[in-house]
Amino acid sequence: MxxxxxxxxxxxxxxxxxxxxxxxxxxxxxxxxxxxxxxxxxxxxxxxxxxxxxxxxxxxxxxxxxxxxxxxxxxxxxxxxxxxxxxxxxxxxxxxxxxxxxxxxxxxxxxxxxxPDRAHETFTSVQKAISYSMTSLFTTGGVRGDKNHIGVFHxxxxxxxxxxxxxxxxxxxxxxxxxxxxxxxxxxxxxxxxxxxxxxxxxxxxRRTNFSQFFKQLHFFGTARINVFRHFKSELKLFHFFPSIFLLGIATGLFLAILFPILGGIILGFYALYFLLILIDAGIKTKSIRIAVLSVIASYIQLTAYGMGFLKEALLYIRKG
Structure with a gap:
C-alpha cells in the first residue's frame, strides 16, 4: 500500500x-x-x-x-x-x-x-485579485484556509x-x-x-480567468449553501447571510439616496469605507495597486453573486415548503 x-x-x-x-x-x-x-x-x-x-x-x-x-x-x-x-x-x-x-x-x-490556496506569481492580475477575494477575512471570514477561521475547520x-x-x-x-x-x-x-x-x-x-466566470461560480456557491442547509439545518450560520445582507444593503442605500439623500449617503458611505479597507489590505498583501483595485471589483462580484444565488435558492426552498 x-x-x-x-x-x-x-x-x-x-x-x-x-x-x-x-x-x-x-x-x-x-x-x-x-x-x-x-x-x-x-x-x-x-x-x-x-x-x-x-x-x-x-x-x-x-x-x-x-x-x-x-x-x-x-x-x-x-x-x-x-x-x-x-x-x-x-x-x-x-x-x-x-x-x-x-x-x-x-x-x-x-x-x-x-x-489553503494562494495565487502563483505566473497568474494574471485578475486571477490574483480573485484569489485575494476568495481568501480574505473581509469577504470569507477565513473559512477557506486561514488560521483565524470561524468555528470548526471544514x-x-x-x-x-x-x-x-x-x-x-x-x-x-x-x-x-x-x-x-x-x-x-x-x-x-x-x-x-x-x-x-x-x-x-x-x-x-x-480559479476563474475572468470576472464573468467568477460571477457564475459564486452565484452557484450561493445556491449550494442552501442545498447544504437542506441536509443540515444547524449548518446555516449568521455569517452565511452576510453576502445577502450586503446585497440588500446596497440596494437599500441606492433607493434611499433618491428619496432621502442624507440617509442613503450614510449607508453608501459605510460601503465606501468597507471597500477602502479592502483596497488597502489587498494593496499591502499583493504589493500592487492594479491588483488591489481589481480585488475591490472581485470582492464586490463575489458578495453580490453569492448573495443573489443564496436569496434565489432560499426563496425557492421557502416556496416548496
Whole structure:
C-alpha cells in the first residue's frame, strides 16, 4: 500500500491536468500514486496522462459524467493509499506539499485535513485579485484556509485529504455537486473524525480567468449553501447571510439616496469605507495597486453573486415548503 493516493477529477481540462501533473513530478516525498478520473469529458486528457507514466505512479479512468462528488468517490474506491488526497484540476502543487502533510500527520492525530490556496506569481492580475477575494477575512471570514477561521475547520475539496477509514465509514460524497464538499466535511466531523487545517500545505489555485466566470461560480456557491442547509439545518450560520445582507444593503442605500439623500449617503458611505479597507489590505498583501483595485471589483462580484444565488435558492426552498 502506498502512503498517499491523489485523486484528480477532471472535466474537459487537459491543459490544466498537464500543469498539475508537472507539479506533482517535483514532489520531494515520493510514496504516492495519482488517479486521474475523467468525468465524461469530450476533450479527454488520456494522452496527457500517458506522457507521465514514466515519471509518476499514475492511472487513468474514464467514466460517464456524474459530477465531481461521485467522480471523487470513483477514485476513492480504486485507490491503494492509506490517505486519499483530492485536488481540483486547476491547482498547482508546491514541491514540498506531501512532505509537509506527512510531517504534520506524524505529529498530530487527525483523520482529515485541508489546506489553503494562494495565487502563483505566473497568474494574471485578475486571477490574483480573485484569489485575494476568495481568501480574505473581509469577504470569507477565513473559512477557506486561514488560521483565524470561524468555528470548526471544514476541509474543502480543492485541497483536501482523508484517511481511508473516513471513506469506509462515511461512504464518501452523497451529492454529485452543489455544496458536495461542504456536506461531506460536515458528515466527517459528525462521525467523530478529527479535522485540521495544515496552513503550510497550500496549493496554487487558478480559479476563474475572468470576472464573468467568477460571477457564475459564486452565484452557484450561493445556491449550494442552501442545498447544504437542506441536509443540515444547524449548518446555516449568521455569517452565511452576510453576502445577502450586503446585497440588500446596497440596494437599500441606492433607493434611499433618491428619496432621502442624507440617509442613503450614510449607508453608501459605510460601503465606501468597507471597500477602502479592502483596497488597502489587498494593496499591502499583493504589493500592487492594479491588483488591489481589481480585488475591490472581485470582492464586490463575489458578495453580490453569492448573495443573489443564496436569496434565489432560499426563496425557492421557502416556496416548496
Amino acid at each position: 502506498v502512503k498517499y493516493s491523489i485523486i484528480i477529477p477532471v472535466y474537459n481540462r487537459p491543459d490544466e491536468v498537464d500543469e498539475l501533473l508537472r507539479s506533482l513530478v517535483k514532489q520531494t516525498f515520493t510514496d504516492f500514486e495519482v488517479l486521474v478520473i475523467e468525468d465524461g469529458s469530450n476533450n479527454r486528457c488520456d494522452s496527457v496522462v500517458d506522457n507521465y507514466k514514466s515519471k509518476l505512479n499514475i492511472s487513468y479512468y474514464f467514466k460517464e459524467n456524474s459530477g465531481q462528488g461521485f467522480t471523487r468517490n470513483y477514485g476513492f474506491e480504486r485507490a491503494d493509499g492509506e490517505w486519499l488526497i483530492v485536488f481540483d484540476s486547476d491547482c498547482l502543487i508546491p514541491g514540498d506539499y506531501l512532505a509537509i502533510v506527512d510531517d504534520y500527520i506524524k505529529r498530530h492525530k487527525i483523520e482529515a485535513f485541508g489546506g 476541509p474543502r475539496s480543492f485541497n483536501m485529504g482523508i484517511h481511508k477509514s473516513v471513506f469506509e465509514k462515511t461512504g464518501g460524497y452523497i451529492l454529485p455537486r452543489k455544496g458536495e464538499d461542504l456536506e461531506f466535511s460536515i458528515r466527517i466531523i459528525e462521525n467523530g473524525f478529527k479535522t485540521a487545517l495544515i496552513e503550510d500545505a497550500f496549493v496554487y489555485h487558478k
